[in-house]
Amino acid sequence: MKRIVGALWIILAGSGVFVPVADAAPLRTAGDRPADILHLKLDLNVNIPLERARGTATIRLRALRDLPSVRFDAVDFDVRAVTVARNGGPAHEADFINDGESITVLFDRALKRGEEAVVTIAYSVTKPKQGLHFFHPTVSDPDTPYQVWSQGESIENRYWVPCFDHPNEMQTTEMIVTVEEGYEAVSNGRLISKKDNGDGTVTFHWLQDQPHVAYLITLVVGKFHVAKETWRGKPVLYYVPPDKKEMVQRTFEHTVDLLEYFSNRIGVEYPWDKYAQICAEQFGGGMENTSATTLGSWILHDERAHLDYSADGLIAHEMAHQWFGDLVTCRDWAHVWLNEGFASFMEPVWYEHHLGKDEYDYAIYQDMQAAIRGGKKRPIVDRFYEDPDDMFDSRAYPKGSSVLHMLRRRVGDELFWTSVRTYLTRYAHQPVETWQFRRVFEEVTGRSLERFFYDWTERPGAPELEFRFDWDASENLAELAFKQTQKEDAFEIPVEVEFRFDEGEPIVVRRTMTGKSLRVWYPLPSYPRMVLLDPRDAVLKELTVEKDRPLWEHQLFEAPYVTARIRAAKHFAKAGGDKNAALLGEALQQESFWGVGEEIAKALGKAGGDAARDALLKGLALKHPKVRRACVEQLASFHQDEKVIAAVRDLLEKGDPSYRVEAEAIRTYGKLQPDGAVSFLMPFLKRDSHRDQIRAAVLTALGDLADPQALPTLIEWSTNGKQRFTRSAAVRALGKMAEEAELSDEQIDRIVELVTDRLRIEKSRWLRGACLDTLEKLRRDARSALPVLRDVAANDPERRVRKRAKAVIKAIRQAEPPAAQVDDLAKELESLKKQNRRLRRRLEKLEGRLERGVPAENKVSAHASHAPQQEK
Numbered sequence: 001m002k003r004i005v006g007a008l009w010i011i012l013a014g015s016g017v018f019v020p021v022a023d024a025a026p027l028r029t030a031g032d033r034p035a036d037i038l039h040l041k042l043d044l045n046v047n048i049p050l051e052r053a054r055g056t057a058t059i060r061l062r063a064l065r066d067l068p069s070v071r072f073d074a075v076d077f078d079v080r081a082v083t084v085a086r087n088g089g090p091a092h093e094a095d096f097i098n099d100g101e102s103i104t105v106l107f108d109r110a111l112k113r114g115e116e117a118v119v120t121i122a123y124s125v126t127k128p129k130q131g132l133h134f135f136h137p138t139v140s141d142p143d144t145p146y147q148v149w150s151q152g153e154s155i156e157n158r159y160w161v162p163c164f165d166h167p168n169e170m171q172t173t174e175m176i177v178t179v180e181e182g183y184e185a186v187s188n189g190r191l192i193s194k195k196d197n198g199d200g201t202v203t204f205h206w207l208q209d210q211p212h213v214a215y216l217i218t219l220v221v222g223k224f225h226v227a228k229e230t231w232r233g234k235p236v237l238y239y240v241p242p243d244k245k246e247m248v249q250r251t252f253e254h255t256v257d258l259l260e261y262f263s264n265r266i267g268v269e270y271p272w273d274k275y276a277q278i279c280a281e282q283f284g285g286g287m288e289n290t291s292a293t294t295l296g297s298w299i300l301h302d303e304r305a306h307l308d309y310s311a312d313g314l315i316a317h318e319m320a321h322q323w324f325g326d327l328v329t330c331r332d333w334a335h336v337w338l339n340e341g342f343a344s345f346m347e348p349v350w351y352e353h354h355l356g357k358d359e360y361d362y363a364i365y366q367d368m369q370a371a372i373r374g375g376k377k378r379p380i381v382d383r384f385y386e387d388p389d390d391m392f393d394s395r396a397y398p399k400g401s402s403v404l405h406m407l408r409r410r411v412g413d414e415l416f417w418t419s420v421r422t423y424l425t426r427y428a429h430q431p432v433e434t435w436q437f438r439r440v441f442e443e444v445t446g447r448s449l450e451r452f453f454y455d456w457t458e459r460p461g462a463p464e465l466e467f468r469f470d471w472d473a474s475e476n477l478a479e480l481a482f483k484q485t486q487k488e489d490a491f492e493i494p495v496e497v498e499f500r501f502d503e504g505e506p507i508v509v510r511r512t513m514t515g516k517s518l519r520v521w522y523p524l525p526s527y528p529r530m531v532l533l534d535p536r537d538a539v540l541k542e543l544t545v546e547k548d549r550p551l552w553e554h555q556l557f558e559a560p561y562v563t564a565r566i567r568a569a570k571h572f573a574k575a576g577g578d579k580n581a582a583l584l585g586e587a588l589q590q591e592s593f594w595g596v597g598e599e600i601a602k603a604l605g606k607a608g609g610d611a612a613r614d615a616l617l618k619g620l621a622l623k624h625p626k627v628r629r630a631c632v633e634q635l636a637s638f639h640q641d642e643k644v645i646a647a648v649r650d651l652l653e654k655g656d657p658s659y660r661v662e663a664e665a666i667r668t669y670g671k672l673q674p675d676g677a678v679s680f681l682m683p684f685l686k687r688d689s690h691r692d693q694i695r696a697a698v699l700t701a702l703g704d705l706a707d708p709q710a711l712p713t714l715i716e717w718s719t720n721g722k723q724r725f726t727r728s729a730a731v732r733a734l735g736k737m738a739e740e741a742e743l744s745d746e747q748i749d750r751i752v753e754l755v756t757d758r759l760r761i762e763k764s765r766w767l768r769g770a771c772l773d774t775l776e777k778l779r780r781d782a783r784s785a786l787p788v789l790r791d792v793a794a795n796d797p798e799r800r801v802r803k804r805a806k807a808v809i810k811a812i813r814q815a816e817p818p819a820a821q822v823d824d825l826a827k828e829l830e831s832l833k834k835q836n837r838r839l840r841r842r843l844e845k846l847e848g849r850l851e852r853g854v855p856a857e858n859k860v861s862a863h864a865s866h867a868p869q870q871e872k
């Protein structure tokens, strides 16, 4: 799964208030499996306007021990009947307990170990809170098409599929779906049949005859244009909104190449019967359901966006999961990095093949930066978590990718890919833990990797490495001093220094650093031209380097490695001053790779001063749009600088071929705060662009300008019927405006009312996240939003949103005078009491039923069999 980084992600990371502290999170282990689920068949009728799926689940299972009953995860199901057929015999109605979280099927006599049973559950789910998402036109989005998609990961398919919802259970599955004529229904595996029922409905029958875990079960229903290719005889399908069909080729241009390349590189052929990519309405990122990946329809793009936007990274990520995550699956979420780290790592692997080594290096560099930022507190393999979703963070993704890259460097390409192939072959269709992955690498390479995996998956953080180069001219002796300065124990790391000279071949010195410090003396033929530490980025680290200025200069212009040039740029930015900024400007003009160009632009922004400004202005004419975008972004820090204002204005008047450059220029213009900016920017609201990025940029800029005359515009663009990306930008801009502009009480009240309203009605969690951010900015002015906030905190279907709402309530409360707080607490206590009474009644009812139906011991074991319970 890949969630596209949105504001909600970021804020949540920072809001520790109601988030239980990590240490208090419970210890999680893989779920208990009382039975082996052999096959799960769903026969469903899907009614989109009613938001209902109704039908029968047929589950064939074999008892792994004597079982008086079996329990399936199933949240908020309406169950009509349950039958059980034992060992191929006739089906009989069976007693069951449906407690709102699960369905426990009671066998008339215990199912013996090894016995098989077929359980059928006739049920319906209506407006499920999670798992199966229904879309249709609404007041806020009248153009929304009728559509349904499922999202199972991490533990959400239990809202519409009765199953063992833990990643250690694999079964074959079948999906028979009846929908209105004219709709497509896509699911896992191969299409067995599509039948016209002659009554205005059609029935699709899909079969996944290779075992996979429950969270990978998918269903998407909607009106799609379906484009087809084939690869090695298998269908490759693209389901897209009919009005975007001309974007298929451009967006998915590399899908077939990727299937071919990954199959060859990994050494295991793509394992499923087809590969479909479905572009779904309001889908956040991508989800790797076996053979049928769901993607956000926003990835479809026009020719202009294609200048500097490609969906390849996301497409490669989800496709890589078809092996890593789908063919082998983490046994528990504690090991989810085996899914997400690999999928993230395979993105650079594709770039390396398709675009070259620099692209791989830069992508890994970015992963490593994110891994350092996000990996400081908890290890990658972490058994203590509140909710499985908490494991999907920068440890699983960029740090996981960085660890795989380090492992690749450690064992070498050939052994790395041989080990990967062995791992996938040995554990195909099985759940895995990190030690199993390690053991395969040890077996294939003969290396002991216990320390490597201890350092990188079982402990948090990364070494803080100081490196100093000194030169003894009398003896032509290089002195290399390495120090790990983190307060935690030393990491065992390879250190590699590459010396390059004016003439002749480079010399490479390699040592292993096992303690906190290491000194090496090494004779060289002459004083080097460059001294490059860890040139191939074999180690994740925070690095400080001391060496002579000429070495840095040569490195900036001539180093053959992307990260070496970036490090040199950062060095000169930190040193500051016009001379260094001018040097960076020269490097920017000469740089051949856009990624380094982007980093030099950032370095210039950090350096500041006239020379940096002039270098960035000159950078606006560079050929690569990503570099131009980075330059215009950095110019925002030159507040009210007339020269910058004139240049950005000029850029906007003339236009840029790239949407992203124009959008960035608009945001920068807002931050520069020039006179008359509001009226200058207004006409850009008429411009269409991919993901409405230009309009959204104008609204963001209007918020930054904090000019009350723009208030009606922001209000207008945050309302029903406006595009969602735009509404989100407008709501955020209202927060900025409320914070910084001088507004009347009436104006503030109007904003609070409007944003509270949106929080109530917005279906997209991103938009509700934007509303929450804005209300938090309004603090005590947002008191009138408290009842709605409380409702969201208690009942929002998204756990992240509920958590965030609690934090916002707290922020508003803290800004209040104490008397008001007491008043609120009294109200809250009253509502808790009511809730408590309701819960007690429900519990008493359940206990009554349990006493009638199930032995007490069984209640416990059935409940304990599936560790993580989604809080409601």
Ligand SMILES: [Zn+2]
Pocket: 001, 002, 317, 321, 339, 340, 343
């Ligand atoms: Zn993923």
